[in-house]
Amino acid sequence: MITFYFVYFCNFTRLIRQLLHYTYIFNLLLALDGWTSANSLSIYNFIVLTPSNQQYLYCLRDFSSFHHTGEFLASEIEKVLLKIGVDNVGAIVTDNAANVQVAREIITKKHSHILNLRCIAHFINLITKSILGIFILINIFIYLFYKFN
Numbered sequence: 001m002i003t004f005y006f007v008y009f010c011n012f013t014r015l016i017r018q019l020l021h022y023t024y025i026f027n028l029l030l031a032l033d034g035w036t037s038a039n040s041l042s043i044y045n046f047i048v049l050t051p052s053n054q055q056y057l058y059c060l061r062d063f064s065s066f067h068h069t070g071e072f073l074a075s076e077i078e079k080v081l082l083k084i085g086v087d088n089v090g091a092i093v094t095d096n097a098a099n100v101q102v103a104r105e106i107i108t109k110k111h112s113h114i115l116n117l118r119c120i121a122h123f124i125n126l127i128t129k130s131i132l133g134i135f136i137l138i139n140i141f142i143y144l145f146y147k148f149n
Contacts, residue, residue: 031093070102091115
């Protein structure tokens with residue numbers, strides 16, 4: 001498994017120091033998302049957000065050789081939480097894929113102070129695709145109607 005760690009234009013200790021500056025209690029938010037790269041790698045990113053809207057790309061992980069079960073993702077989220085400090089994180093935000101939803105539920109059951117949140121951007125994207133899909137079908141029917149009449 002390849003892990004790429006990025007630090008926001010600084011070294012790791014400076015990042016931790018900056019993150020700890022924001023950790024009054026439950027002030028950090030952990031966001032994650034996964035996608036398939038152009039060369040078919042399964043990449044997940046872990047982003048830490050602070051109360052002052054600063055975003056830090058904590059790490060990119062290549063999970064290509066693993067099954068993306070909810071339990072596996074929960075264990076990977078747990079590893080990140082332990083490094084950041086579980087008591088410093090107040091919420092986890094992800095898309096609503098079934099396996100990620102299971103992972104969020106596992107984490108929030110284990111750590112009851114962490115909120116289980118879905119990303120509104122993913123939600124709006126799904127709604128938009130559904131609405132546009134209807135318009136595309138209507139346009140196809142109109143085209144076929146005029147073509148054969």
